[in-house]
Amino acid sequence: MVKFVTDIWDTFSTVFKGMGITARYMRKKPVTQQFPEERWALPDRFRGFVHNDVPRCTSCTLCAKACPVDCIYIEMEGKGKDRRMTRFAIDYNKCIWCSLCTEPCPTNCITMSHDYDHSVYLREKLVYEFVGDPVIPFKPKKAAREEEAEA
Amino acid sequence: MTDVRPHQDIATPAGDIAKPIKSELLHINMGPQHPSTHGVLRLFITTDGEMVTKVVPYLGYLHRCAEKIAEGNTYHQYIIYTDRMDYLAAMNCNWTYCLAVENTLRSLGVEVEIPEYAEYVRVIIGELNRIASHLIAFGTYGLDIGAMTPFFHALREREAILNIFEKVCGARLMYSYYDVGGVKWDIPDDAMDEIKLFIDLFPAKLDEYNELLTGNKIFVERTANVGVLDAATCIDYGCTGPVLRGSGVKHDLRKDDPYSIYDRFDFDIPVGTGTVGTVGDCWDRYHVRMLEMYESWRIIQQAVDRIPPRGEVMAKMPKNLKVPPGQGYYRAENPKGEMGFYIISDGGTVPFRCKTRSPAFHNLHIIEHVGKGQMISDLCATIGSLDLVLGEIDR
Secondary structure, three states, X not given: OHHHHHHHHHHHHHHHHHHHHHHHHHOOOOOOOOOOOOOOOOOOOOOOOEEEOHHHOOOOOHHHHHOOOOOEEEEEEOOHHHOEEEEEEEEOOOOOOOOOOOOOOOOXXXXXXXXXXXXXXXXXXXXXXXXXXXXXXXXXXXXXXXXXXXX | OOOEOOOEOOEOOOOOEOOOEOOEEEEEEEOOOOHHHOOOOEEEEEEEOOEEEEEEEEOOOOOOOHHXXXXXXXXXXOHHHHHOOOOOOHHHHHHHHHHHHHHHHHHOOOOXXXXXXXXXXXXXXXXXXXXXXXXXHHHHHHHHHOOOHHHHHHHHHHHHHHHHHHHHHOOOOOOOOEEOOEEOOOOOHHHHHHHHHHHHHHHHHHHHHHHHHHOXXXXXXXXXXXXXXXXXXXXXXXXXXXXXXXXXOOOOHHHHOOOOOHHHOOOOOOOOOOOOOOOOOHHHHHHHHHHHXXXXXXXXXXXXXXXXXXXXXXXXXOOOOOOOOEEEEEEEEEOOEXXXXXXEEOOOOOOOEEEEEOHHHHHHOOHXXXXXXXXXXXXXHHHHHHOOOHHHHHO
């Protein structure tokens, strides 16, 4: 009988203790954010969609080799002076935002951007093509020489 | 599917044999989409009325061949796959893998000198992730039992930790922050301020959790004396982490086999004492996690006080990391238990074999032993107290 009464008392007292905490929080401001309307400031190191700055890309394929899921497609044609980059595509279906591709890049042209909301209805639309017409790959030494000549 | 047991004869007050009550064994699937199995776990249960007579876990719904993938990826590339094992404590998985590679290198005669600053960063971030993982364990355990409120309180504090991680490494869940030979980036100033703020605020929140759930009479009635595991059974099944410590075994690799710089910090190993029931019941396992959060808070506090000025974060490592032919195993204390990586190298840039010893896999299989003779609702409470993560069990 005594145990029955103490059990009932314990139940009510501990439940009301918890309720007290909830009541205390009712007077405080909510910590949630209303996402699409309110957005939080992204930190500098935020890893969003991978972006490639094609005019500075040397098409060395180091990023494609570093990628653990092989989501970077680089195609080239011609040899020597006629070498052209015909395709630089990133398949965001596969990309896992690990930023391993940005580490070996010699010109730092491939970077993690701050974009993150690119929802699409079709998977094919997540394969981003960065190169339209074939482009001449960037040559850092030549560019440095030209810069020097200009100066 | 059903088999009929011998009929039970029940005597009526008059003394003669009345109509026997026929009871049948029923086979049911709990999961793979059951809300209290913490993922895609399928338990094949044989029940007799409300009582469970046999539990068999069926695995493989989240199998991604992580160990096979390791054989085709370089040592650096595989770090991102360790993220996806225990996704609630990805930092610790990264850390264990990096420790395994570093120690394999060391045992084969390659010097790896991890900078002092990086070691402190590893400890701070790893312990923060331990708190985040235990917060989820605490919150979801409340949900399993039927308490909704603690979950939101737990997620609020976890959000603060994830914000710190976002500033440190740019991701909120899949960090790939630790690297072989150190960490990838330093802790920026604003993140350090947030860590200090978190240290100041967290003990008060812990008291709140204890008031909300730990002492709650309904919660105690549901968990005390339920799913009792004795120490010998736990050791037989290879259980580690809070499951083993809840049964009263003082085993923690941070103290017993100190790795990194854990020997420099002052902290205790909480064990289950059977405060409200028997040693090794669900409440003990739950309470060990709550006490561990406090111990992690103590370690972070000491590490933040003693952290050296910002310096190198990476050891000098070759760009194309090659491990000499040989093998090595290394284990570390994860939030779920003891995690280990066994690496065999044939001298190339990719491991020949990389086996993972995952704690939740071993902790899960004790359910076959402890599930027998329980009520179905107690089985839910027991699964919750084991704190399973299916990403790690199936790999």
